């Protein structure tokens with residue numbers, strides 16, 4: 001589903017990563033580990049198409065990352081506690097994206113299902129800038145699943161989640177057996193859930 005072939009990204013003269021190749025088959029989850037600053041977010045941005053590679057190629061289901069076809073297949077949650085419309089409720093944040101992607105009846109059904117799945121009903125009408133970091137993270141993760149992406153890219157989705165919310169996340173992923181995931185995290189328990197891992201290194 002996702003392939004990266006000799007991928008590299010540099011900022012100025014400094015290469016964050018280089019010569020990196022990986023393949024994540026459909027339905028598998030890849031864990032990305034590494035110390036702070038080793039390039040996890042940069043890698044996730046490159047495979048989700050929000051940042052271009054400086055070298056190499058990446059594709060999603062054969063479509064070059066960044067192309068419209070690849071973007072349609074990709075769900076992204078890069079900063080789970082940020083990036084929501086703070087004045088809008090969880091429901092409105094989800095509905096806004098769902099209505100851009102699908103007819104309104106289907107959008108409403110999708111949002112209702114995600115609210116239930118991520119335990120958001122109590123926060124449905126509260127502006128998200130008044131919600132906790134963990135609640136905002138759950139909204140962001142739910143939002144990235146709108147439209148049933150084939151590839152889901154999650155950057156530290158578990159950072160603000162309590163144990164119950166982490167379980168909800170893993171159940172949500174498991175409920176979608178064809179979903180391919182790339183997950184960066186500092187939690188070793190999350191690593192154990194994934195079939196593959198890549199270590200970007202750093203002193204331990």
Ligand SMILES: Nc1ncnc2c1ncn2[C@@H]1O[C@H](COP(=O)(O)OP(=O)(O)OP(=O)(O)O)[C@@H](O)[C@H]1O
Pocket residue numbers: 011016034035036037038039040041042043
């Ligand atoms: N836009 C940018 N311009 C210049 N340097 C950048 C930029 N974005 C990231 N970097 C640098 O790239 C390196 C990797 O950053 P990145 O955020 O990918 O690391 P990370 O592994 O996700 O870190 P953390 O675990 O702290 O989230 C860092 O040295 C960072 O300073």
